[in-house]
Amino acid sequence: MSVTLVLGGARSGKSAFAQAAAEIVAKARGATPVMIVTAQAFDTEMEERIARHQVDRGDAWTTLEAPMDLVAALRGLPPGAVAVVDCLTLWLTNLMLAECDLSSAATRLVDAIVEFDGELWLVSNEVGWGVVPDNALARRFRDEAGRLHQALARAADAVHLVAAGLSLRMK
Amino acid sequence: MSVTLVLGGARSGKSAFAQAAAEIVAKARGATPVMIVTAQAFDTEMEERIARHQVDRGDAWTTLEAPMDLVAALRGLPPGAVAVVDCLTLWLTNLMLAECDLSSAATRLVDAIVEFDGELWLVSNEVGWGVVPDNALARRFRDEAGRLHQALARAADAVHLVAAGLSLRMK
Amino acid sequence: MSVTLVLGGARSGKSAFAQAAAEIVAKARGATPVMIVTAQAFDTEMEERIARHQVDRGDAWTTLEAPMDLVAALRGLPPGAVAVVDCLTLWLTNLMLAECDLSSAATRLVDAIVEFDGELWLVSNEVGWGVVPDNALARRFRDEAGRLHQALARAADAVHLVAAGLSLRMK
Known part of the structure; x- marks a missing residue:
């Protein structure tokens, strides 16, 4: 059982990298991979983005929506599940907008990940490589x-940094 | 014949990396390297930047300007040419400002690159590692x-990620 | 005697990486490591950030403040000193706000580093991986x-790129 963190910039191919890896593992086990989506559609731009992602995935995936309670979504999966969480930066945005305690949310997520009994890929955006925001x-x-x-x-267990669809393994 | 994509942040040394590599290959072949510039000077800041780049290169290079029709510039080069395109993010900016179809332009560029008979370095900026723009x-x-x-x-054939003048080979 | 440049995004763990490395070397030598802080507290947000960093370090460090004259701070250290400069992007910000000549300041800093007789880690933020700032x-x-x-x-002598607390050695 293992957990892989997949980091990268916007449109770096990090989601496709995580999905491809999960599909290979799921196929080998005869399992249906689970996509845990954290996006919330507040506007048309975001709706189109979510819809495009679903079309890209096709019907081979089960989709769960967990914009806030990611811990419950992970704990609800059966043992041996193959899952991708896409993405953590949107989850963090949702928690911030709802004025949740981010520190304790992060701690609980780490606990849930350590206890996770399955194969999990966590996708998240690198956001700190630009000038200091206004x-x-x-x-x-x-x-x-x-x-x-x-x-x-x-x-x-593993951390990948993705750019232009290519990954650098960092752990 | 090979194509190398050189990615990196602003002022990361990615252009210098591509130029140095092209100069070595050109020298070995007794060829004059070609710099295909995509920049358009809309203001003084950009004019100064373009001029500084030309001074940095010296007279050992032939310079072509191709702010929009990069495919024609590449197809116009003789077989065995040694060339650098600097940079693709400016080319993309020019196409967006001119309201071109970016998807088909990208497809045509990829086709031209696959067919390219020579040694080519493509320089482009990573732009997706900061917070979501306003x-x-x-x-x-x-x-x-x-x-x-x-x-x-x-x-x-090869992809490099450049930071602080140093490259990580990703492909 | 060696100099290590530690680059990374905001909150990438680059400071912790440099500190941990310096502490190991300092302990082996029976030396007290020196933290050269470049931050200037103009507002409450920055004051809190500086205070949090000091608490994180504990009492095992000597702290020097050098918001502008980093060269004097480095030259003032005894031979064999173990030191971390955190961080160079803040130092650069301080110089820009004071309208100093950045090019000659950079040259003098490089000279001071080449002459430095000790073990030095230089921490700096990557800031050029986002869209062009407004x-x-x-x-x-x-x-x-x-x-x-x-x-x-x-x-x-060495350059590390840090993301998510993990480092990629680039030189």
Whole structure:
């Protein structure tokens, strides 16, 4: 049983990398992979993005929506499940907008991942490689995302950094 | 004959990396390397940047300007040419400002690269590692740049990620 | 005697990486490691950030503040010192706000590093991997940061790129 963190920039191919890896493992086990989607459609742009992702995946996947309670979604999966969470930066955005306690949410997610009995890929955006953002909320967001990535990387069995559809294994 | 994609952040040394590699190959062949510039000077800041790049290169290079029709520039080169395209993110910007069909332009560029009979380095900026930009045009731009990089990386023989003048080979 | 450049995004764990490395070397030598802090607290947000960093370090470190004159701070250390500079992007920001000549400051810093008689880690933020910033000052800042990183990487014995608390050795 293993957990893989897949990091990368926007449109880096990180989701496709995680999906391809999960599909190979799921096929070998005769299992149906589970896509745990954290996106919430607040506007047309986001609706189109979610719909495009679903079309890209096809019918071979089961889809769960978990914009906030990712821990419950992970704990609800049967032993030996093959799952992808896409993506953690949107989950973090949802928690921030709902004014949740991000530190305790991160701790609970790490606990759920350590206990996870299956094969799990966690997809998340690198967001801290640009100039310091103008507004305080964006600065706080990238701080929280960075801390979350560090905590997850410590707990994960493998960490990949993806650019242009290619991965660098960092752990 | 080979195609190398050179990715990196702003001022990462990616252009210098591509130029140095092309100069070595050109020298070995007794050829004059060709710099295909995609920049368009809309303002003084950009004019100065283009001029500084030309001074940095010296007289050992032939320079072609191809802000839009990169495919024609590549097809116009003689067999065995040694060339650098610098850079694809500016080319993409030019196409977006001219409201071109980016998807078909990317497809045609990939086709031209696959057919290219020579040694080619393609320089492009990573732009998707920061927080989500405020404006929709910037978000669309980084999506298109990410897709283009993935398509080019699939077609390229080698892909390098450059930071602080140092390269990580990803393919 | 060696100099290591540690690059990474915001909250990537680059400071912790440099500190952990310095602590190991300092312990082996029976030396007290020196933290050279470049941050200046202009507001509450920055004060809290500096205070959190100091708490994270504990009492095992000596702290020097050098928001501007980093060269004097480095030259003032005794031979064989074990030191971390955190971070160079803040130092660059301080110089820009004070309208210093950045090019000559960078040259003098590189000279001081080459002459440094001890073990030194230089921490700096990658800032050029996002979309082009809206304002000219931010664009100039990322150009200067990129140039500085290239110059330091040439002079350094080792260069690490850190993401999610994990490092990729680039040199």
